[in-house]
Amino acid sequence: DAMVIQNPRYQVTQFGKPVTLSCSQTLNHNVMYWYQQKSSQAPKLLFHYYDKDFNNEADTPDNFQSRRPNTSFCFLDIRSPGLGDAAMYLCATSSRPERGYTFGSGTRLTVV
Amino acid sequence: ELKVEQNPLFLSMQEGKNYTIYCNYSTTSDRLYWYRQDPGKSLESLFVLLSNGAVKQEGRLMASLDTKARLSTLHITAAVHDLSATYFCAVDIRNAGGTSYGKLTFGQGTILTVHP
Secondary structure, eight states, X not given: OOOEEEEOSEEEEOTTOOEEEEXXXXXXXXXXEEEEEOTTSOOEEEEEEETTEEEEOTTSOTTEEEEOSSSSEEEEEESSOOGGGOXXXXXXXXXXXXXXXXXXXXXXXXEO | OOOEEEEOSEEEEETXXXXXXXXXXXXXXXXXXXXXXXXXXXXXXXXXEOSTTOEEEETTEEEEEETTTTEEEEEEOSOOGGGOEEEEEEEEEEOTTSOEEEEXXXXXXXXXXXXX
């Protein structure tokens, strides 16, 4: 089945140690998004790629970076994770918003 | 800045009862989405509402959109325990040129618990 796959499902990292989360899609959607969802909160958009064009939200910390080497893959890099970065990270894709958005299963990040 | 507000934030229902979750938003939009989230899981798409007056139904859930009032509702009919989850509405806004930003702003979520 065409889908959005996130790896790993659970990630434990040490305080300050760089970590990378990955997202792949078989939908051939041109737009990919990264959302951060902290416990008991709504998802919050960090950034998105429209094809290769990177769009950062104004309040996304510099600690968060992203790469999209090709249509299928997108990575979220956290350069120096802090305890406040513990969250569920959701990848989503879309071809046209009126068709909706497809979310991956998420990666739950724990910082110790 | 777009604000999306849901109410209630917590909803405890008895099985068999009906109830409505409300989603208000502050900026003109004709695209509204409803999602379900189970604990520790990702978001499952429920409805995509794309025009004023749009109504969609799936099983015991029915969603509607009133773009003039900037209001969407998610109505639950004859609730069952399996509907227990967190429900989010999300709004996709357009810029002045009518092009979608293609970004979702979510409401706070409504935690629904259905009791026997």
